[in-house]
Amino acid sequence: xxxxxxxxxxxxxxxxxxxxxxxxxxxxxxxxxxxxxxxxxxxxxxxxxxxxxxxxxxxxxxxxxxxxxxxxxxxxxxxxxxxxxxxxxxxxxxxxxxxxxxxxxxxxxxxxxxxxxxxxxxxxxxxxxxxxxxxxxxxxxxxxxxxxxxxxxxxxxxxxxxxxxxxxxxxxxxxxxxx
Amino acid sequence: xxxxxxxxxxxxxxxxxxxxxxxxxxxxxxxxxxxxxxxxxxxxxxxxxxxxxxxxxxxxxxxxxxxxxxxxxxxxxxxxxxxxxxxxxxxxxxxxxxxxxxxxxxxxxxxxxxxxxx
Numbered sequence: 001x002x003x004x005x006x007x008x009x010x011x012x013x014x015x016x017x018x019x020x021x022x023x024x025x026x027x028x029x030x031x032x033x034x035x036x037x038x039x040x041x042x043x044x045x046x047x048x049x050x051x052x053x054x055x056x057x058x059x060x061x062x063x064x065x066x067x068x069x070x071x072x073x074x075x076x077x078x079x080x081x082x083x084x085x086x087x088x089x090x091x092x093x094x095x096x097x098x099x100x101x102x103x104x105x106x107x108x109x110x111x112x113x114x115x116x117x118x119x120x121x122x123x124x125x126x127x128x129x130x131x132x133x134x135x136x137x138x139x140x141x142x143x144x145x146x147x148x149x150x151x152x153x154x155x156x157x158x159x160x161x162x163x164x165x166x167x168x169x170x171x172x173x174x175x176x177x178x179x
Numbered sequence: 180x181x182x183x184x185x186x187x188x189x190x191x192x193x194x195x196x197x198x199x200x201x202x203x204x205x206x207x208x209x210x211x212x213x214x215x216x217x218x219x220x221x222x223x224x225x226x227x228x229x230x231x232x233x234x235x236x237x238x239x240x241x242x243x244x245x246x247x248x249x250x251x252x253x254x255x256x257x258x259x260x261x262x263x264x265x266x267x268x269x270x271x272x273x274x275x276x277x278x279x280x281x282x283x284x285x286x287x288x289x290x291x292x293x294x295x296x297x
């Protein structure tokens with residue numbers, strides 16, 4: 001049986017590294033999805049989720065509801081990401097994956113980089129909450145109820161955000177293809 | 180929302196598509212967290228213990244000082260010294276000693292009454 005967030009938080013408070021590792025494995029990707037929804041940049045998102053997670057561990061004693069650790073952590077990461085955007089280091093000049101090949105041919109790498117650029121541009125046209133919902137659902141495979149719990153939104157609202165986000169993304173990406 | 184639009188393939192944004200970079204990022208975070216936990220488990224040094232004690236004590240002292248100051252301000256200035264009264268009593272004692280007798284109660288009362296301006 002999986003350890004609950006609350007028990008892992010209690011163990012982290014006692015200084016148990018493996019418990020922190022479990023939380024890292026459980027939440028690092030969702031943290032990155034939330035950070036990506038805010039920053040619109042993969043590099044910034046990576047930085048924000050790393051900094052946010054470490055900051056959360058530093059302040060673990062102030063997590064008042066350990067059973068809601070996920071939502072608390074995502075809020076810290078979201079705030080970090082917003083700060084990063086505010087004091088954004090100029091990264092636009094660097095290509096998205098400079099020096100980071102996926103192990104494909106250069107032509108395939110280029111195609112992937114272009115696809116990422118288009119996806120990020122399309123996501124940027126959505127409201128932040130819709131970006132979060134669609135990334136958590138369609139990239140991280142979170143269920144509606146998990147998203148609702150962690151983002152503290154009604155499940156119906158999550159469904160609605162997902163519906164609108166997908167429809168809008170399809171519209172934008174389809175429009176681009178036609179063009 | 181019964182007929183949800185089909186999901187958009189976002190796998191191009193999956194961090195695991197660059198496994199080495201992603202694993203490196205996770206490892207760096209794990210190390211940073213380990214350092215945080217180590218710092219938390221370290222027993223506090225003497226200066227930190229002192230600082231932990233000093234902070235509340237200094238805060239309490241500041242509050243006490245503030246309260247004392249406020250009380251003093253409410254009560255007004257302290258009573259002024261009364262040199263003339265002391266001098267009159269000294270003179271009375273001196274003359275009594277010269278006369279070889281103790282000052283009477285009436286004489287002391289008279290000296291004090293003069294202080295009150297009566």
